[in-house]
């Protein structure tokens with residue numbers, strides 16, 4: 001691809017970028033036109049030696065191969081040794097709100113909620129320690145329903161995990177996604193004392209947020225959430241606090257939402273989750289809205305790039321995550337850590353694939369009472385690898401997308417092993433834009449990426 005007049009080669013197997021010099025660029029052009037290139041002068045422009053050297057370099061990257069050579073058979077991909085590093089604890093099925101687009105299949109009012117018991121929470125911590133191999137840093141994520149409706153259980157679990165951490169030489173990081181309505185100063189001080197990574201679910205200014213994020217009685221929650229979020233941001237300065245926006249039907253004003261949450265409320269980062277499947281009927285983004293949302297996400301990504309070139313981070317986590325993946329040469333074989341490094345504990349103590357599958361009735365991978373079902377995990381990973389090997393095998397986005405979120409596939413197609421083929425074109429556009437942005441920043445302000453990688457790396 002051309003970025004600012006430079007020829008950039010995206011090396012799919014390693015998600016790395018290489019700048020092509022004039023001769024390598026001419027070789028690739030010639031090949032793209034369906035012509036062969038021998039080790040002979042090219043178009044009278046480049047000498048035979050230069051062409052031969054370019055061909056050697058490109059062949060080493062497996063970007064080209066001699067016409068006679070058959071493609072090398074791809075070995076069955078295998079995941080590097082993995083250990084469980086994150087457990088998501090679904091503390092309760094209860095939520096004090098009744099957002100119209102909520103996907104949770106087991107959601108209930110707080111009074112009728114099923115709750116994880118203290119004994120099962122402790123066993124979950126023990127299971128994580130046991131299954132974490134040599135990993136020293138472990139993550140506990142508190143989820144619901146609304147996790148702050150179960151704050152005493154969070155306090156109990158954190159105290160237990162801190163104690164087990166000291167006994168076993170492990171260090172626990174804690175995180176929480178909340179609707180913010182139950183945050184008070186005492187809760188914030190507790191979260192600060194344990195350096196929680198906090199994400200607030202908030203959809204934007206009042207007229208957007210209140211469309212879906214409502215109380216059980218049906219009133220909008222913007223006023224209380226904005227007030228609590230501001231108070232949180234004032235009081236909690238140890239770690240950046242992010243906002244998570246669910247983009248549902250009719251919500252396409254990405255720039256306006258980002259501006260409000262970043263500049264008017266003060267969140268460090270805003271992440272967008274466009275939901276095309278799985279919401280109650282009529283709440284997901286329709287086909288036309290999805291196109292508009294992706295175009296608007298791309299426009300915001302370009303604004304992020306322009307700021308990055310000036311050394312500023314305007315806090316747009318979707319593009320930030322892709323920059324990190326490209327910077328680290330991420331080469332995903334499966335879409336996310338679910339089953340491999342992450343599992344969710346549902347309120348009965350069963351191990352679900354991730355927080356979205358907790359309470360869904362789908363396959364589980366053991367129970368905190370009986371331990372992790374390694375055979376079930378291995379069988380799942382095998383099927384997950386097949387999922388991308390076939391359909392995604394020739395896709396240049398495969399090592400960044402890897403077939404897409406299992407839950408999106410399950411919600412859309414009822415089959416979590418089917419790749420998210422309903423938005424491949426959009427995904428490839430998004431990945432291509434990310435590659436161009438990354439190449440532009442590495443050329444125009446490489447220290448920005450290095451600075452960004454530093455503190456974040458040490459935070460995780």
Ligand code: SF4
Pocket residue numbers: 391392395396397398399401402403404419420421423424425427428
């Ligand atoms: S964009 Fe489509 S084909 Fe490519 S990796 Fe993702 S799901 Fe597979």
Ligand code: SF4
Pocket residue numbers: 335336337338353354355356404405406407408
């Ligand atoms: S399956 Fe989807 S929702 Fe669950 S962890 Fe993976 S990407 Fe996230």
